[in-house]
Amino acid sequence: MRAVSILGATGSVGQSTLDLIRRDRDAYRVVALTGGANIAQLAADARELGAGLAVTADEDRLGDLRDALAGSGVEAAAGRAALNEAAARPADWVMSAIVGAAGLAPGLRALETGATLALANKESLVTAGPLVMAAARASGARILPVDSEHSAIFQALTGEDMGTVTRVIITASGGAFRDWPAERLARATVAEASMHPNWDMGQRITIDSASMFNKALEMIEAREFFGLAPAQIEVLIHPQSLIHALVGFNDGALMAHVGPPDMRHAIGYALNWPERRALPVAALDLAAEGVLEFRAPDEARAPALRLARAVMEEGGLAGAIFNAAKERALDHFIAGRIGFVAMAPLVEEVLERMLAAPEARAARGGDDLTLDRVAGMDHLARQCADLVAREITERG
Numbered sequence: 508m509r510a511v512s513i514l515g516a517t518g519s520v521g522q523s524t525l526d527l528i529r530r531d532r533d534a535y536r537v538v539a540l541t542g543g544a545n546i547a548q549l550a551a552d553a554r555e556l557g558a559g560l561a562v563t564a565d566e567d568r569l570g571d572l573r574d575a576l577a578g579s580g581v582e583a584a585a586g587r588a589a590l591n592e593a594a595a596r597p598a599d600w601v602m603s604a605i606v607g608a609a610g611l612a613p614g615l616r617a618l619e620t621g622a623t624l625a626l627a628n629k630e631s632l633v634t635a636g637p638l639v640m641a642a643a644r645a646s647g648a649r650i651l652p653v654d655s656e657h658s659a660i661f662q663a664l665t666g667e668d669m670g671t672v673t674r675v676i677i678t679a680s681g682g683a684f685r686d687w688p689a690e691r692l693a694r695a696t697v698a699e700a701s702m703h704p705n706w707d708m709g710q711r712i713t714i715d716s717a718s719m720f721n722k723a724l725e726m727i728e729a730r731e732f733f734g735l736a737p738a739q740i741e742v743l744i745h746p747q748s749l750i751h752a753l754v755g756f757n758d759g760a761l762m763a764h765v766g767p768p769d770m771r772h773a774i775g776y777a778l779n780w781p782e783r784r785a786l787p788v789a790a791l792d793l794a795a796e797g798v799l800e801f802r803a804p805d806e807a808r809a810p811a812l813r814l815a816r817a818v819m820e821e822g823g824l825a826g827a828i829f830n831a832a833k834e835r836a837l838d839h840f841i842a843g844r845i846g847f848v849a850m851a852p853l854v855e856e857v858l859e860r861m862l863a864a865p866e867a868r869a870a871r872g873g874d875d876l877t878l879d880r881v882a883g884m885d886h887l888a889r890q891c892a893d894l895v896a897r898e899i900t901e902r903g
């Protein structure tokens with residue numbers, strides 16, 4: 508029986524992970540489940556699966572969680588330290604599916620124990636890639652990518668020599684506004700940005716898909732996970748989201764990973780690795796699909812891609828600044844304080860201001876990244892982003 512923990516269990520990836528675990532219930536012992544505001548879901552899943560521990564990130568909700576778990580035998584806890592403690596409980600396999608930079612510290616704790624980390628939380632590699640990879644090396648833990656494109660690259664690379672890889676192509680659906688004229692984007696609403704054409708995901712990543720910030724994060728994630736040079740990473744618009752990534756080799760071959768837009772494939776691959784087992788995903792009917800389309804991204808409409816390249820060239824703490832500014836820009840958009848097209852200029856302005864700071868420049872190489880330095884820079888970048896958002900609002 509494998510001992511598993513799911514960080515971010517109440518979210519989209521977390522629920523898909525639990526769906527797979529339920530289908531093979533006797534094969535798993537659930538060590539810990541974590542969530543945030545959704546106490547009813549967290550408690551129901553923890554009861555049903557007999558979890559040892561359930562943790563909410565929100566300390567104010569501990570009473571509700573305790574009430575919901577009364578008599579179940581499931582331990583209840585709350586807050587950041589409790590999340591880290593849950594992640595550090597001995598387990599064979601830990602799903603990292605908290606959204607945002609909040610997922611970094613718990614993921615590192617899990618890696619320190621030597622557990623296999625199934626990594627959906629792309630922000631961990633964007634904010635602190637060298638630190639995360641070093642933590643895995645130090646304990647001998649394995650990281651398995653769960654982001655669909657990175658799972659696709661990982662699968663295409665199986666048995667291949669990295670020295671023969673010339674390029675990696677990450678596909679992008681183009682998001683909710685793929686077919687909108689550029690001039691309409693300034694009036695895009697939160698509700699419109701929250702509709703993904705192909706994937707059913709949490710609201711934040713869905714809006715990031717519309718702004719192409721999701722793809723920007725994924726470029727950095729690919730660089731950190733696979734050790735690629737920035738120039739080897741390409742983005743290709745593919746509206747059907749059936750090819751998730753392609754890997755190019757020195758003999759001209761391109762290996763494409765094709766599959767339905769269902770995260771249970773990538774999650775299940777990481778759960779069963781190194782084996783392949785049957786998964787409850789639909790078989791693709793390519794004849795019925797008929798046509799797979801591809802086109803180059805319009806970089807004028809997607810400044811996030813240019814910013815990602817600048818962040819990769821900069822290295823060090825630039826990823827932490829970029830991610831923090833993006834997270835706050837998204838908060839401000841969702842709250843209606845800034846428009847959709849103001850997010851990228853806000854992030855660019857924060858990068859410019861913060862990269863001029865000596866603390867950011869000092870960590871350029873990435874070798875001396877620590878969790879404290881990343882957290883400190885994240886905090887400053889969020890403050891800077893709030894200031895820039897106020898300036899944007901005042902300008903009107």
Ligand SMILES: NC(=O)C1=CN([C@@H]2O[C@H](COP(=O)(O)OP(=O)(O)OC[C@H]3O[C@@H](n4cnc5c(N)ncnc54)[C@H](OP(=O)(O)O)[C@@H]3O)[C@@H](O)[C@H]2O)C=CC1
Nearest residue numbers: 515517518519520543544545564605606609627628708709
């Ligand atoms: N959804 C998808 O298909 C994919 C997602 N990813 C990545 O996986 C991660 C999760 O995405 P997704 O499942 O869509 O996100 P969701 O918003 O659906 O779920 C996020 C999870 O994190 C919890 N959470 C939110 N804020 C905090 C916090 N500050 N501290 C601790 N826990 C918190 C939520 O709790 P609660 O809901 O109870 O408040 C929930 O359990 C992201 O990094 C995303 O980029 C990558 C590829 C595909």
Ligand SMILES: CC(=O)[C@@H](O)[C@H](O)COP(=O)(O)O
Nearest residue numbers: 654655679680681682716721
């Ligand atoms: C499922 C997954 O991995 C998402 O990151 C997805 O790729 C988002 O779609 P976009 O291609 O629209 O960003």
Ligand SMILES: [Mn+2]
Nearest residue numbers: 654655656725
């Ligand atoms: Mn993805």
